[in-house]
Amino acid sequence: MKEIYLDNAATSYPKAPGVAETVSHFLSSIGCNVNRGAYTKAYQTEEVIYETRELLCRLFRFDKPENVVFTKNVTESMNVIIKGLLKSGDHVIVSSMEHNAVMRPLNNLRARNLEVDILECNKEGALSPDQVESLPSLIQANTKAVFMTAASNVCGTMLPLKEIGHFCRMNNIFFIVDSAQTAGFTEMDMNWLNVDALAFTGHKGLLGPQGIGGFLVNKRIEPSIEPLIEGGTGSFSELETQPACMPDKFEAGTLNIPGIFGLNAALKYLFKVGIDKIREQELHLLNLFMTRILEIPSAQLIGKSDLQDRTSIISINFPKHDNAEVSYLLYKEHGIMTRSGLHCAPSGHKTLGTFPHGTVRFSFSHFNTEEEVLKVIDCIWRSLNTL
Numbered sequence: 558m559k560e561i562y563l564d565n566a567a568t569s570y571p572k573a574p575g576v577a578e579t580v581s582h583f584l585s586s587i588g589c590n591v592n593r594g595a596y597t598k599a600y601q602t603e604e605v606i607y608e609t610r611e612l613l614c615r616l617f618r619f620d621k622p623e624n625v626v627f628t629k630n631v632t633e634s635m636n637v638i639i640k641g642l643l644k645s646g647d648h649v650i651v652s653s654m655e656h657n658a659v660m661r662p663l664n665n666l667r668a669r670n671l672e673v674d675i676l677e678c679n680k681e682g683a684l685s686p687d688q689v690e691s692l693p694s695l696i697q698a699n700t701k702a703v704f705m706t707a708a709s710n711v712c713g714t715m716l717p718l719k720e721i722g723h724f725c726r727m728n729n730i731f732f733i734v735d736s737a738q739t740a741g742f743t744e745m746d747m748n749w750l751n752v753d754a755l756a757f758t759g760h761k762g763l764l765g766p767q768g769i770g771g772f773l774v775n776k777r778i779e780p781s782i783e784p785l786i787e788g789g790t791g792s793f794s795e796l797e798t799q800p801a802c803m804p805d806k807f808e809a810g811t812l813n814i815p816g817i818f819g820l821n822a823a824l825k826y827l828f829k830v831g832i833d834k835i836r837e838q839e840l841h842l843l844n845l846f847m848t849r850i851l852e853i854p855s856a857q858l859i860g861k862s863d864l865q866d867r868t869s870i871i872s873i874n875f876p877k878h879d880n881a882e883v884s885y886l887l888y889k890e891h892g893i894m895t896r897s898g899l900h901c902a903p904s905g906h907k908t909l910g911t912f913p914h915g916t917v918r919f920s921f922s923h924f925n926t927e928e929e930v931l932k933v934i935d936c937i938w939r940s941l942n943t944l
């Protein structure tokens with residue numbers, strides 16, 4: 558049975574051409590550390606790492622490669638930012654569509670006197686202009702930051718970063734964005750959006766390997782974030798305290814260099830193909846899927862039913878069935894890989910009215926084909942008839 562992978566929101570597969578070969582080349586032919594040894598390979602490796610920071614600057618229209626910090630993923634980046642920035646007595650605002658990568662560390666700090674307010678999204682997972690206008694009513698004297706995902710990982714709805722970013726800047730509040738579901742799908746301009754810190758993960762839309770991600774911080778926010786992890790950086794070895802210079806301040810310990818090499822290859826692929834082309838193909842597949850799924854009476858589309866301001870993630874509820882059973886049957890009988898349940902975003906599901914039963918999530922990549930989409934629709938019909 559030929560398998561069809563539709564779980565790209567969890568992690569993309571296949572990865573960009575050249576990623577596996579580049580990681581393998583690093584491990585088999587280079588393999589050294591950086592900032593430690595004074596030999597050619599170490600310098601060449603440093604160049605690739607710096608070039609990767611520059612590629613990320615190009616991706617997010619940012620102008621300070623030294624303020625691009627590597628971590629494992631968005632989860633680690635958000636933990637560093639949240640725990641390094643927020644103090645007892647601070648107040649923050651989040652959207653109701655946030656992933657647990659943001660919700661859990663924030664809720665942990667609630668026990669230590671952090672105040673958290675939630676800006677409720679509507680039934681489509683969106684923030685209408687009215688809801689954006691309600692933001693000022695949530696602001697307090699101690700409001701330090703707004704955290705917001707660029708797009709929901711449950712239903713693909715994008716949030717109005719431009720409006721929120723403008724509001725934050727006008728009110729001298731930090732704006733911190735989770736780009737897990739939009740990086741590689743849409744262009745983002747940190748300066749234009751007034752984003753102070755942006756967290757990214759390499760293994761989803763960026764088409765790189767797992768275990769490499771990071772964050773970009775501007776000059777406004779960087780001095781306010783204390784490092785969460787301290788240790789050897791290869792630099793300033795005479796110091797027994799963490800260096801304050803960037804990116805060393807946040808990059809203690811040996812980096813995931815094979816991962817950075819893989820991400821470097823993935824970013825070059827994205828720029829070669831063009832993010833616009835990738836988005837066009839994904840939305841084309843989504844449109845086909847959406848049109849056909851609406852013909853199935855027992856399938857309920859969750860979130861937006863148009864292509865405006867959304868990614869290619871789509872969630873379906875099968876009210877007459879157990880969503881987990883539908884997802885399982887699609888895999889067992891037809892080799893179709895989806896993800897059912899709450900997708901690490903219980904708050905988002907509460908907003909969408911799908912808590913606690915969740916949905917079946919289908920998430921496309923530009924490597925998927927029309928033929929696959931049509932086969933998936935056919936298999937959904939057949940699976941529902943056997944349940």
Ligand SMILES: Cc1ncc(COP(=O)(O)O)c(C=O)c1O
Nearest residue numbers: 630631632656658706710737758
């Ligand atoms: C919106 C969003 N934020 C954060 C994450 C966490 O990403 P990672 O597991 O790479 O840290 C995910 C992953 O599903 C996500 O969809």
